[in-house]
Amino acid sequence: xxxxxxxxxxxxxxxxxxxxxxxxxxxxxxxxxxxxxxxxxxxxxxxxxxxxxxxxxxxxxxxxxxxxxxxxxxxxxxxxxxxxxxxxxxxxxxxxxxxxxxxxxxxxxxxxxxxxxxxxxxxxxxxxxxxxxxxxxxxxxxxxxxxxxxxxxxxxxxxxxxxxxxxxxxxxxxxxxxxxxxxxxxxxxxxxxxxxxxxxxxxxxxxxxxxxxxxxxxxxxxxxxxxxxxxxxxxxxxxxxxxxxxxxxxxxxxxxxxx
Amino acid sequence: xxxxxxxxxxxxxxxxxxxxxxxxxxxxxxxxxxxxxxxxxxxxxxxxxxxxxxxxxxxxxxxxxxxxxxxxxxxxxxxxxxxxxxxxxxxxxxxxxxxxxxxxxxxxxxxxxxxxxxxxxxxxxxxxxxxxxxxxxxxxxxxxxxxxxxxxxxxxxxxxxxxxxxxxxxxxxxxxxxxxxxxxxxxxxxxxxxxxxxxxxxxxxxxxxxxxxxxxxxxxxxxxxxxxxxxxxxxxxxxxxxxxxxxxxxxxxxxxxxx
Numbered sequence: 001x002x003x004x005x006x007x008x009x010x011x012x013x014x015x016x017x018x019x020x021x022x023x024x025x026x027x028x029x030x031x032x033x034x035x036x037x038x039x040x041x042x043x044x045x046x047x048x049x050x051x052x053x054x055x056x057x058x059x060x061x062x063x064x065x066x067x068x069x070x071x072x073x074x075x076x077x078x079x080x081x082x083x084x085x086x087x088x089x090x091x092x093x094x095x096x097x098x099x100x101x102x103x104x105x106x107x108x109x110x111x112x113x114x115x116x117x118x119x120x121x122x123x124x125x126x127x128x129x130x131x132x133x134x135x136x137x138x139x140x141x142x143x144x145x146x147x148x149x150x151x152x153x154x155x156x157x158x159x160x161x162x163x164x165x166x167x168x169x170x171x172x173x174x175x176x177x178x179x180x181x182x183x184x185x186x187x188x189x190x191x192x193x194x195x196x197x198x199x200x201x202x203x204x205x206x207x208x209x210x211x212x213x214x215x216x217x218x219x220x221x222x223x224x225x226x227x228x229x230x231x232x233x234x235x236x237x238x239x240x241x242x243x244x245x246x247x248x249x250x251x252x253x254x255x256x257x258x259x
Numbered sequence: 260x261x262x263x264x265x266x267x268x269x270x271x272x273x274x275x276x277x278x279x280x281x282x283x284x285x286x287x288x289x290x291x292x293x294x295x296x297x298x299x300x301x302x303x304x305x306x307x308x309x310x311x312x313x314x315x316x317x318x319x320x321x322x323x324x325x326x327x328x329x330x331x332x333x334x335x336x337x338x339x340x341x342x343x344x345x346x347x348x349x350x351x352x353x354x355x356x357x358x359x360x361x362x363x364x365x366x367x368x369x370x371x372x373x374x375x376x377x378x379x380x381x382x383x384x385x386x387x388x389x390x391x392x393x394x395x396x397x398x399x400x401x402x403x404x405x406x407x408x409x410x411x412x413x414x415x416x417x418x419x420x421x422x423x424x425x426x427x428x429x430x431x432x433x434x435x436x437x438x439x440x441x442x443x444x445x446x447x448x449x450x451x452x453x454x455x456x457x458x459x460x461x462x463x464x465x466x467x468x469x470x471x472x473x474x475x476x477x478x479x480x481x482x483x484x485x486x487x488x489x490x491x492x493x494x495x496x497x498x499x500x501x502x503x504x505x506x507x508x509x510x511x512x513x514x515x516x517x518x
Contacts, residue, residue, distance in 0.1 A: 010269010
């Protein structure tokens with residue numbers, strides 16, 4: 001099961017992705033959490049200290065190492081030999097969560113993130129998973145990861161939407177472009193919903209079968225976003241995510257649930 | 260005076276940029292408003308109807324037309340002959356606001372937005388302005404427009420920050436990368452500030468001379484984001500932006516104010 005989390009900037013992609021990753025880690029044996037945003041903060045949201053985060057090597061540099069390990073340039077090595085010390089500089093073990101990041105800081109005016117996106121796409125497409133493993137990838141804001149095709153090869157594209165026209169418009173672009181990429185399922189999560197009116201606004205904007213669920217506006221998340229030590233909690237969200245996780249597993253035919 | 264508006268996804272870049280553009284249009288004879296976001300909604304925020312927006316040709320297609328007009332491939336034509344009918348398909352006149360957009364919708368998996376960013380950078384760098392003209396450009400979420408160097412050539416980089424660690428971290432990356440690009444001034448606007456505590460959080464995160472001002476959290480903007488007919492208003496913001504505009508003009512040495 002490979003999942004990408006997308007949506008307009010600021011809708012809460014990373015918060016939702018982090019809660020979903022933690023929720024999947026309760027059931028699955030291993031969850032690969034991939035920060036696919038060049039301005040990403042998924043690792044931080046998962047509670048990995050900033051100093052450790054900056055020490056992790058980005059996956060874009062993983063290629064040569066994998067070729068060394070597997071000999072034939074395939075990504076085979078990412079699975080059976082994942083425990084191998086040779087890949088530990090790219091994969092941060094955080095309980096059952098295996099965290100990776102797409103890219104690293106760059107100098108202003110130096111280059112785009114095309115190479116990082118291309119590598120990530122290859123990685124996702126060729127990664128072989130056991131039934132008790134999942135990949136959850138937090139994408140960059142907006143639609144360029146779709147025009148680039150970074151998320152080609154995921155089974156499910158989640159689009160986070162807040163009660164605003166602009167985030168609904170972005171979601172509709174994501175739906176259209178994900179279809180271009182051959183992503184078979186695209187589902188919406190309504191976020192920051194404060195009342196019935198805002199919920200209805202999102203509900204009316206999509207087809208019934210596209211809606212996966214709603215997460216209410218959370219004052220604690222707003223407040224904790226100023227305090228690094230609380231940033232990892234997000235436990236308020238986990239209850240809401242459980243229902244969403246169940247729906248995802250049902251849609252996947254239940255074949256992934258193993259523990 | 261060329262200004263770029265940047266920051267983490269969701270901090271309110273487009274709302275702030277639109278209010279600043281309207282505020283500058285009160286004083287200046289012409290304000291070029293450029294949507295530099297591949298997932299942009301600046302035109303919508305300025306009150307341009309969606310159907311008209313989609314009819315505007317993106318500046319990335321402007322090159323050939325300019326070469327035809329100017330003969331030598333320079334961007335000279337953008338200034339004296341701006342009224343020329345030949346460029347009207349790229350520039351939407353909206354009162355004193357001349358709106359342009361960087362790119363257009365793409366098919367999923369088709370391509371990156373590198374070409375668009377490169378063209379935009381050339382356009383900004385070579386655009387000659389009269390003293391009573393300004394350019395205000397709304398950038399994409401995050402930092403790739405900086406690693407690409409899209410905003411090289413602006414006089415002032417504004418960074419919108421909300422009361423969160425993540426948006427402060429992004430702002431610090433913007434400051435670092437803008438220096439790499441040779442952008443001489445980078446200034447912070449605190450947004451969505453609800454109380455003294457949140458204001459202080461932002462103030463403490465930057466040097467005093469970097470702070471340009473604060474915009475309070477605005478319930479009306481939240482509510483109007485669901486209603487297309489109200490989306491153009493944002494008039495609540497204009498008062499706060501006036502003070503910020505004055506500071507920008509003082510920093511620019513007052514030489515730009517003409518009316």
